[in-house]
Amino acid sequence: MAAASAAQITVEGVSHTYRPARGRAVLALEEVSLAIAPREFVALLGPSGCGKSTLLYLIGGFLPVEKGAISIEGAPVAGPGPDRGIVFQHFALFPWKTVKANVRYGLEKLGVAREEQERRAQAHIELVGLKGFEESYPSQLSGGMKQRAALARTLAVDPKMLLMDEPFGALDAQTRSLMQSELYAIWQRTPKTVLFVTHDVQEAVRLAQRVVVMSARPGRIKANVSIQLDRADPHIYRSPAFAEKVDEIWDLVRDEALKAQ
């Protein structure tokens, strides 16, 4: 699916060591290679501490690539950019800005004309179902609404790629399931490349075309599992094909999860 020439995101032989201010250096990633095609939906799955978020931050340009190479459409990553939108587990909304001002922020930075900012911000607030909360501050919203606002802020600048770092990990089960459906619907309407970090096997199978399974620390790529399911099926969770894929991936993850304990 992701031939090197057609890849949008290319990761080659990347290793990364964390050096905390105090304590020992930790090898977080070791010799990771990965190619992601345009508009592909990829889940990065692994036990906690396996470096999957680190890999996402490296692709995002937030951390320097020390060993190996990462390129986006052929050009090496040099810092963050609006082509790669990011969504964090804890939302990272600017708490001093209203929902509307948060969503407008990126448009302001990109120098979009004022009326156009207004129009696009409003459209994205409505896209994520937050109409009526434009003037609310993040502290006045529930977790699910905060993540909707964060998603609207990221989508408003129309990035080609979405980097999502356990985006639904802080939400309750019902909200999480709803957000999964909505993300999937949004991805279908505005096809973007999605790299979705999670440690939830069901979530990965539910959403991704390909699940990249990572080993316990130091993170290496253990398997690539491609997934073809009828995602329009509202009862996808009950389908035998879904259960089979979850089992298959669980078998890959189980040993790693035990090692990470």
Added chain:
Amino acid sequence: MKYLPLLLLALAWEAIVQLGLVSRDLLPSLSDVLKAGWSLLREGDLWKNTGASLYRGGAGLALAIVFGAVLGILMAWWRWMDAFMGPLVEALYPMPKSALIPVTVLWLGFGDGSKILLIFLGCMLPVTIGAYNGARSCEQALVWSARSLGASRLAVLWDVVLPSALPELATGIRTALALTFVLLVSSELIVARAGLGYLIGFLGEGGIYDAMFAVVLVVAFLGFFADRLYQRLVGRLLAWRA
């Protein structure tokens, strides 16, 4: 009525003096103090000296806020700045600021300049430390979000680091505000030709104690009022917390 205890204290003050429990030489009655205060007000002495004090305090504090906030945020943002300035701030912070009074007089003389410099130097470090701690508490994810939305590193400083620092910066400024009054009055008591501190000293030396107490009350009220006003302003500015 929240300030009822204050009213009771005022009544008790008046009562113990009227009943002769305390000598009037040590504590004039509240009614005499208010009368003396009224005549100071009418004759214009109070206005003139209050004006002088507020100008010095306001200018010194404004300088302390601007330079203190910039220094604190830069220290939090650039490691070499922290390495260079951090030990200086740490060493100078506990110094009793009033020890600088003779120094600033030596440099700038008896007028406004020495008071403004004293308040600036004395009040800057609490602001610096507030800004520093506030900026350090800025979440990494907020900075990264801004960067991925197209903000330059410099824009992040203004758009993300400064607002993140505001709550702790506001606390530092409140400390500085209280310190401003302490430094202002003590420096004016020692060396000045105008100002509320000067007026207290002048009236005290002349034995005009009811008027002296009146000025002390004015200083106390100004300090209280400034703090309330500041708290209200901060409450409005940081309404997004909640």
